[in-house]
Amino acid sequence: MRNTIVTLLCCTTLFCGQLSAQEPSTQAISEPRMDWFREAKFGMFIHWGVYSMAAGEWNGDTNHAEWLQLTAKIPLAQYTQYAKDFNPQRFDADQWVEIAKDAGMQYLVITSKHHDGFAMYDSASSDHNVVDGTDFKRDPLKELADACAKHGIRFCVYYSLGRDWEDPDTPTGRGEKKGFRSNLIDFPNEDEKVFSRYFERKVKPQVRELLTGYGPIGIFWFDTYGLISKEESLELKQMIRTLQPKCIINERIGHKLGDYKVSEQEIPADGSYDPWESCMTMNDHWSYNRVDDNWKSTEKLLQNLIDIVSKGGNFLLNIGPTGEGEIPEPSQQRLAAIGQWLEINGEAVYGCGPSPFGKKAEGRKKSKGGKKEVKTWKWRATTKPGHVFVHVFKWPSDGLTLPTLSEKIASVSILGSDADPLEFEQTADDVKITLPESAPDEMVSVVRIKLESAKP
Ligand code: FHN
Numbered sequence: 001m002r003n004t005i006v007t008l009l010c011c012t013t014l015f016c017g018q019l020s021a022q023e024p025s026t027q028a029i030s031e032p033r034m035d036w037f038r039e040a041k042f043g044m045f046i047h048w049g050v051y052s053m054a055a056g057e058w059n060g061d062t063n064h065a066e067w068l069q070l071t072a073k074i075p076l077a078q079y080t081q082y083a084k085d086f087n088p089q090r091f092d093a094d095q096w097v098e099i100a101k102d103a104g105m106q107y108l109v110i111t112s113k114h115h116d117g118f119a120m121y122d123s124a125s126s127d128h129n130v131v132d133g134t135d136f137k138r139d140p141l142k143e144l145a146d147a148c149a150k151h152g153i154r155f156c157v158y159y160s161l162g163r164d165w166e167d168p169d170t171p172t173g174r175g176e177k178k179g180f181r182s183n184l185i186d187f188p189n190e191d192e193k194v195f196s197r198y199f200e201r202k203v204k205p206q207v208r209e210l211l212t213g214y215g216p217i218g219i220f221w222f223d224t225y226g227l228i229s230k231e232e233s234l235e236l237k238q239m240i241r242t243l244q245p246k247c248i249i250n251e252r253i254g255h256k257l258g259d260y261k262v263s264e265q266e267i268p269a270d271g272s273y274d275p276w277e278s279c280m281t282m283n284d285h286w287s288y289n290r291v292d293d294n295w296k297s298t299e300k301l302l303q304n305l306i307d308i309v310s311k312g313g314n315f316l317l318n319i320g321p322t323g324e325g326e327i328p329e330p331s332q333q334r335l336a337a338i339g340q341w342l343e344i345n346g347e348a349v350y351g352c353g354p355s356p357f358g359k360k361a362e363g364r365k366k367s368k369g370g371k372k373e374v375k376t377w378k379w380r381a382t383t384k385p386g387h388v389f390v391h392v393f394k395w396p397s398d399g400l401t402l403p404t405l406s407e408k409i410a411s412v413s414i415l416g417s418d419a420d421p422l423e424f425e426q427t428a429d430d431v432k433i434t435l436p437e438s439a440p441d442e443m444v445s446v447v448r449i450k451l452e453s454a455k456p
Pocket of ligand 1: 264286
């Protein structure tokens with residue numbers, strides 16, 4: 001086996017490549033409650049509510065979704081009457097959770113209450129909920145929580161914090177944006193709205209209900225914190241820490257009081273050792289829209305997962321089930337394909353750290369105007385103690401050349417392949433790996449670099 005190893009210049013860090021991740025903040029590393037999150041890497045986001053019944057259509061317009069009540073300008077009384085027809089007899093919590101599990105997802109975040117203020121669980125503090133306010137009469141969150149416990153998936157809840165179109169005391173926006181996301185049909189006077197009344201009357205009781213009635217909550221996933229005060233955010237955080245100390249809180253609790261950062265519909269250019277998560281739709285809508293066929297390809301979704309993990313983040317991938325309670329077929333197909341890939345390559349994703357190489361190594365460059373970053377999709381890298389995994393998107397015909405590594409390489413192989421180890425040459429400048437002619441995987445093939453420090 002021709003593997004020339006030249007004594008490398010000593011580097012202070014494990015790798016000579018410039019770390020594309022910022023230095024970790026001590027708080028993030030030392031936080032034990034984040035351990036499962038750092039390991040999990042991949043979760044299912046579910047946007048499902050009475051708005052799903054409309055399938056994105058209202059009075060002939062087909063571009064609605066979970067904002068239906070606002071975008072279709074539906075008065076609260078009419079929306080409440082419309083909600084009564086919600087009766088998803090095809091809903092099967094076990095099936096949904098099994099689809100998530102088979103996709104390799106480790107946690108599930110479900111909309112417990114979106115901006116319409118309609119609780120998708122049996123809320124004692126507001127009868128604007130799925131048990132009291134629809135023909136369904138069942139509590140889907142309870143069924144999902146039980147199914148998650150049964151299948152070993154962490155159950156997490158989304159809660160719209162600063163927007164609630166059922167409550168008269170939820171002002172939004174300031175200055176020229178005053179009222180920009182409010183229900184001005186039923187509650188037209190923003191100046192009469194007092195957020196603390198909504199906070200005491202609805203938010204606190206509902207957050208408490210979710211923390212005490214549905215078993216362990218993996219993440220309290222707040223959204224659109226709007227005009228909440230720092231004291232109110234702090235009060236919520238203290239309630240969560242008291243009732244469920246292991247529950248993680250995302251940054252949208254407001255006032256920088258969350259445990260991790262959220263990126264929505266995009267992947268940041270730089271990585272970070274601090275925990276963060278990118279949430280994305282599979283097409284162009286969060287909740288079900290029957291005419292939206294703009295589905296991202298499985299390959300694109302897999303690239304996003306790998307790009308995110310190579311930057312130290314988690315991927316929260318969304319599905320929008322129908323009003324009948326079914327997960328759209330295109331979503332199911334993509335999730336199943338990703339799960340099959342993870343069956344073979346999961347060790348290069350779960351529990352992995354960010355790439356040891358800088359953005360330059362991945363061929364990133366500024367666009368002409370220097371404004372946008374032009375991503376290239378040749379490869380990404382993830383790490384584990386004693387290993388570097390190179391996820392190759394475009395299989396090179398002349399082998400793989402990487403920036404140098406400060407540690408000696410013990411061996412190089414391809415995940416999922418029982419072929420002989422690959423030949424490589426490691427110098428002070430770079431690492432050259434001889435690859436087989438064709439890519440083992442039609443979407444992404446993973447080259448595993450085992451370092452001499454790897455545990456036997
Ligand atoms: O307005 C919501 C939107 O409907 C969706 O829930 C996303 C998911 O992160 N959050 C808000 C937009 O940022």
